[in-house]
Amino acid sequence: MPASQLSQPLTELPQIGAQRGSRFASLGLRTIRDVLFFFPRDFEFPPPQVRIDELVDGQTASILGTISDAELVSRRPGRSVFGALVENESGAIRILFFNQPFRAEQLKRGTIVRISGSVKLNGLRFEMTHPKVQIEQDHPQASDDADDQPTAGSRIAPIYPLTEGVKQFELQRLTADVTRLYAKELDEVMPVTLRTDAMTCLMQAEVFDELDASELPSQLPTIDTALSMLHDPQTNSHVQLGRIRFVFQELLAMQLALAMRRRSLTTALRAPPLECSALIRQRIVRRFPFALTSDQERVIDAIAGDMRRQFPMNRLLQGDVGSGKTVVAAFAMLLAVANGYQATMMAPTEVLARQHFQTLSDLLQDSRVRVGLLCGSLTTAERRETLQRSADGELDLIVGTQALLFDVAFKRLGVCVIDEQHKFGVNQRISLRQGGIDPHYLVMSATPIPRSIAMTQFGDVDMSVLRDKPAGRGTVHTYLADEAWRARWWSFVRERLEEGRQAFVVAPRVGDKDESADDEDISSVKHTFESLSNGELAKYQVGLLHGRMHADEKHNVMSQFAEGEIDVLVTTTVIEVGIDVPNATVMTILGANRFGLAQLHQLRGRVSRGSHAGHVAVFIDGDASPKQDERLRTFESTHDGFELAEADFKLRGPGELLGQRQSGLPRLRIADLQNDVRVLEIAREVAQTLIDEDPEISDPSLALLRRQVLSRYGKRLELSDGA
Ligand code: ADP
Ligand code: MG
Numbered sequence: 001m002p003a004s005q006l007s008q009p010l011t012e013l014p015q016i017g018a019q020r021g022s023r024f025a026s027l028g029l030r031t032i033r034d035v036l037f038f039f040p041r042d043f044e045f046p047p048p049q050v051r052i053d054e055l056v057d058g059q060t061a062s063i064l065g066t067i068s069d070a071e072l073v074s075r076r077p078g079r080s081v082f083g084a085l086v087e088n089e090s091g092a093i094r095i096l097f098f099n100q101p102f103r104a105e106q107l108k109r110g111t112i113v114r115i116s117g118s119v120k121l122n123g124l125r126f127e128m129t130h131p132k133v134q135i136e137q138d139h140p141q142a143s144d145d146a147d148d149q150p151t152a153g154s155r156i157a158p159i160y161p162l163t164e165g166v167k168q169f170e171l172q173r174l175t176a177d178v179t180r181l182y183a184k185e186l187d188e189v190m191p192v193t194l195r196t197d198a199m200t201c202l203m204q205a206e207v208f209d210e211l212d213a214s215e216l217p218s219q220l221p222t223i224d225t226a227l228s229m230l231h232d233p234q235t236n237s238h239v240q241l242g243r244i245r246f247v248f249q250e251l252l253a254m255q256l257a258l259a260m261r262r263r264s265l266t267t268a269l270r271a272p273p274l275e276c277s278a279l280i281r282q283r284i285v286r287r288f289p290f291a292l293t294s295d296q297e298r299v300i301d302a303i304a305g306d307m308r309r310q311f312p313m314n315r316l317l318q319g320d321v322g323s324g325k326t327v328v329a330a331f332a333m334l335l336a337v338a339n340g341y342q343a344t345m346m347a348p349t350e351v352l353a354r355q356h357f358q359t360l361s362d363l364l365q366d367s368r369v370r371v372g373l374l375c376g377s378l379t380t381a382e383r384r385e386t387l388q389r390s391a392d393g394e395l396d397l398i399v400g401t402q403a404l405l406f407d408v409a410f411k412r413l414g415v416c417v418i419d420e421q422h423k424f425g426v427n428q429r430i431s432l433r434q435g436g437i438d439p440h441y442l443v444m445s446a447t448p449i450p451r452s453i454a455m456t457q458f459g460d461v462d463m464s465v466l467r468d469k470p471a472g473r474g475t476v477h478t479y480l481a482d483e484a485w486r487a488r489w490w491s492f493v494r495e496r497l498e499e500g501r502q503a504f505v506v507a508p509r510v511g512d513k514d515e516s517a518d519d520e521d522i523s524s525v526k527h528t529f530e531s532l533s534n535g536e537l538a539k540y541q542v543g544l545l546h547g548r549m550h551a552d553e554k555h556n557v558m559s560q561f562a563e564g565e566i567d568v569l570v571t572t573t574v575i576e577v578g579i580d581v582p583n584a585t586v587m588t589i590l591g592a593n594r595f596g597l598a599q600l601h602q603l604r605g606r607v608s609r610g611s612h613a614g615h616v617a618v619f620i621d622g623d624a625s626p627k628q629d630e631r632l633r634t635f636e637s638t639h640d641g642f643e644l645a646e647a648d649f650k651l652r653g654p655g656e657l658l659g660q661r662q663s664g665l666p667r668l669r670i671a672d673l674q675n676d677v678r679v680l681e682i683a684r685e686v687a688q689t690l691i692d693e694d695p696e697i698s699d700p701s702l703a704l705l706r707r708q709v710l711s712r713y714g715k716r717l718e719l720s721d722g723a
Pocket of ligand 2: 325
């Protein structure tokens with residue numbers, strides 16, 4: 001019975017005819033239930049009350065009072081003047097309207113109004129000319145159609161999205177009435193224990209910090225209370241409590257779905273269990289030319305723990321540029337090899353693939369481990385041979401660019417490492433399953449993911465973070481440079497080169513003739529290369545690197561730079577990812593307003609690798625927009641990659657960073673990933689605890705919640721209704 005009432009069409013309500021009904025329908029409001037869950041997009045709070053006897057000439061104020069002495073002073077068309085006094089216990093103020101004769105009808109004696117505007121002292125009396133007027137209560141003889149007036153403005157007003165022909169006050173009235181009459185019929189999905197636990201955690205996390213603790217209940221409000229708190233709020237704490245109740249519910253459903261998925265991955269998939277004995281660990285670590293940082297140790301332990309199990313590791317390793325992710329990857333790969341399995345590592349660019357190949361080959365000199373490289377510049381014969389040796393199990397480690405590794409076959413693949421994951425796009429999962437067995441996956445990213453994205457789009461992934469960098473790293477200084485600086489900057493660069501350091505110069509485009517004329521004002525590497533090698537840096541060896549060069553040429557330039565034969569590398573963002581030349585300590589970024597924050601930070605990472613201090617100067621092309629300007633200032637002042645990621649998230653919004661749609665999760669209706677991150681964290685903890693205790697959510701008191709989770713997320717996350 002209740003269910004049918006809730007799905008009753010709005011047009012069956014007394015005051016709603018076909019016409020209004022169709023206007024409401026265009027807002028998605030067809031049934032009683034739709035109206036109940038039509039959440040306000042905002043709230044309007046009444047302005048603070050000011051005393052008339054404390055007003056100051058010129059001040060803007062908002063005053064509540066009763067109209068006395070209303071008079072249409074002059075009726076001459078085009079010259080009418082209406083004046084009235086607004087009185088309250090603190091005094092009286094005069095209001096004036098020119099050429100608005102209708103005010104005489106609206107503002108009769110006895111009407112209670114709120115007026116806002118700028119106050120002028122005229123003689124001994126304060127005046128407002130053409131104030132904003134809000135009717136709080138009509139004068140006593142007002143006509144009966146008062147029903148169609150806005151609701152009282154001295155209360156908190158929920159603000160709803162509007163459409164053609166629907167007024168704000170209509171929606172305010174509709175939602176308040178429907179909530180009063182029908183909210184009781186709704187079923188509660190969160191039992192009282194859950195609402196109590198959630199409230200305790202939310203309070204501990206200071207989610208309700210702005211509110212007076214004495215106003216807070218000991219549990220989240222029930223569904224009907226929460227709805228009236230939103231649709232007919234009496235206090236500020238109503239607004240917060242009502243909203244957080246639904247934010248929590250929405251995020252809890254999502255986190256339960258993700259927790260169920262994490263569990264199902266562990267039971268549905270199989271991977272080879274790879275054991276890490278103390279001896280194996282010691283033999284691997286001994287090969288590294290330095291002592292591991294404690295962060296690296298910790299991550300390696302986690303990885304060893306994952307790979308020992310018989311379902312695939314699914315771990316994301318985040319670490320700022322230069323935090324030392326490569327040895328962690330090497331550890332995972334060598335652990336597979338020690339267990340008689342192969343390992344592979346995918347890099348987003350050939351330059352990077354070659355560099356990893358080199359690092360691993362150096363590390364494994366005089367060992368029996370055989371390393372192969374797969375990248376675009378190999379000859380057909382070379383490639384065929386590498387593919388064959390991989391398939392035969394003659395190669396233990398295969399490093400390559402992602403495109404090529406799609407073709408490769410393995411004999412016994414144990415682990416797949418994906419480097420600089422952000423280059424591949426979020427959801428591009430490669431499947432290397434063979435004979436029903438998956439390898440373990442380790443995904444690495446230098447672009448830290450904001451916490452809220454990590455907990456949603458990567459909600460089914462285990463995370464590790466390398467926070468502290470290997471000791472002995474120089475600091476990096478970042479300068480926002482203006483044009484007046486150019487000459488001084490190049491002389492600074494020359495000084496560093498004289499000291500034996502090397503430099504990068506980065507520009508946003510290549511500068512080929514075929515590029516569009518629109519690009520002409522944007523710095524290009526070709527033009528910069530010409531002008532620097534004939535001008536400011538003529539004395540030095542300047543090299544050129546960009547994506548349109550042949551792979552061999554690129555490789556040559558890179559190794560000349562790494563060997564120190566080239567002093568200055570003028571380049572596009574090809575060097576953005578991973579390139580490791582510790583002696584390069586100076587970077588000039590031209591057209592920096594064209595780059596995103598993450599990209600700039602990646603670039604900066606190239607000059608923080610050695611023990612010398614790094615220096616980055618940032619020049620812009622033309623004028624930076626306010627948004628670009630703010631981005632560059634953030635870049636200048638923030639050097640921590642995680643902080644930058646949060647700042648970037650705030651500046652750009654979640655949609656732009658990693659579109660929510662992209663994640664395969666349905667859009668959130670009330671929660672806001674940017675502002676509700678603390679609630680999200682709690683929802684995640686609560687969900688994990690629930691699933692740990694009751695994997696199928698079979699507790700009868702959670703049956704409704706479970707149904708909600710499955711109907712919203714079941715299909716998308718391939719959760720089955722197991723019970
Ligand atoms: P990223 O996380 O950016 O991939 P890398 O793995 O390339 O960083 O490491 C950056 C540099 O730090 C490399 O030159 C590497 O050899 C060095 N390195 C990594 N770990 C350590 C360590 N524990 N002690 C000293 N140097 C280290
Ligand atoms: Mg790297």
